[in-house]
Amino acid sequence: MSLPTLRVAIMTDETGWHTGRLKKAFRARGVEARCVDLADCRIDTTWPPYGLAIPGFGHTLPDAIFVRGIAGGTFEQVTLRLGILHALRECGVPVYNDARAIERSVDKSMTSFLLNRYGVPTPATWAGESAAYAQRVLMREAAAGRQVVMKPLFGSQGKGLKKPGVKLPSLKPFSQVAYLQRYVDGGEPGFDWRVLVIGGKALAAMKRVGGEDWIHNFARGARCEPSDMTPALADIAVRATEALGLDYAGVDLIPAEAGRPVVLEVNGVAAWRGLQSVTPLDIATLLVDDLLDRKLPQSKGALALASGDGQR
The missing domain is CATH 3.40.50.20 (Rossmann fold)
Known part of the structure; x- marks a missing residue:
């Protein structure tokens, strides 16, 4: 049969x-x-x-x-x-990725919390509803000669990012939540990495170079270039994906001190058109194969027939 x-x-x-x-x-x-x-x-x-x-x-x-x-x-x-x-x-x-993992990756504050908790290198981050506290963070960081990036808690493609300096902008456009992350300078020309992790393996990487000012998103004009998958890059990207419980993820990293990668964000509903343009791998096939081979092994259909469970 x-x-x-x-x-x-x-x-x-x-x-x-x-x-x-x-x-x-x-x-x-x-x-x-x-x-x-x-x-x-x-x-x-x-x-x-x-x-x-x-x-x-x-x-x-x-x-x-x-x-x-x-x-x-x-x-x-x-x-x-x-x-x-x-x-x-x-x-x-x-469900690939499941709702809990998506919730963790969509909420930047929870992403930062989990990365830090599981020892994944990531910039210092502060998130809260107190404008007074956020202002003190800005002043303290500025006094130490550092800059801070302010991001919407939910958002993608580099939209809504600001470098506020020492004066906190109104929290109204940020839904009254201050999510602040220590700025990491990607060098000149500025770039970051996007690493695609599927089924616990870092399979493809690219550099996103340039873009609008300091924001290196493909949607903001950055150009995609092939990148070697160094052991450090692969290790940190995989650990970040595991910390959030994702089946697959697009992990954004930037070089920090001595070129060591640190994780900026983890995307649990990652687009890959830019990455596909610089890799010979068929990314859609890799994703589909991982879903079918890990989540729906070939024995599933035979077991369903044997048990008489034909409802699905």
Whole structure:
């Protein structure tokens, strides 16, 4: 008897280059992949047998979830979308990356806390709601001849970053939260590294050079260049990914003292178009292979048939 075709939901709020590459890689493995917007999913306790309704899957659930994108929204909307991912995990569906890991990486303060707790090199960081305390941090750092970067707690692509000097700007644009990180000068021309970690292995790296002023994001005009994967770079990127419990991650690092890499951010819903342009590796295939081989081993279908569990 032939095994049933595996079905995977790619959770995304927009389709395009990334989802096209993923669907092609899934097809190459004989897997049916469908794009689903988390905003269209719902918890419905009258919807048997799971109490979850995922568009395109009827009363069944996908065999696995690949989280490619989660749209922004109100606190309630984002909470519900993450709740759907939590619920899928509770139903035994592998979620790649799962909601808890995404929550840790999206919240920059929790990322910094966990990196520091697990001994991963990262710049000194302060996060809180007290403007008075944040002002004292700025003054103390300035007195020591150091600069500080102020970032939105939630954000990506270098948006909203500031170097405030000694005077704290209004916290209103930052939702009344001050997230401050000691500035690390990437040199001239400035650059940082993006390292892609998949399944506990650092597989590809690039340099992001230049960009708008001191912000080295591909979306802000930085150019992507190939980079050697040094042992130090690979080790720190893998440790950062493990600290946050991520299946895959884009880890952003910058050279600090004596060129030693330190982690700035960890992206749990990482884009890879820039990195793909400078590596011969097929990144979508690597991601799909890791999901299928680690989360859905080939024996799964046979075991399901043997047990008579054909609901999914």
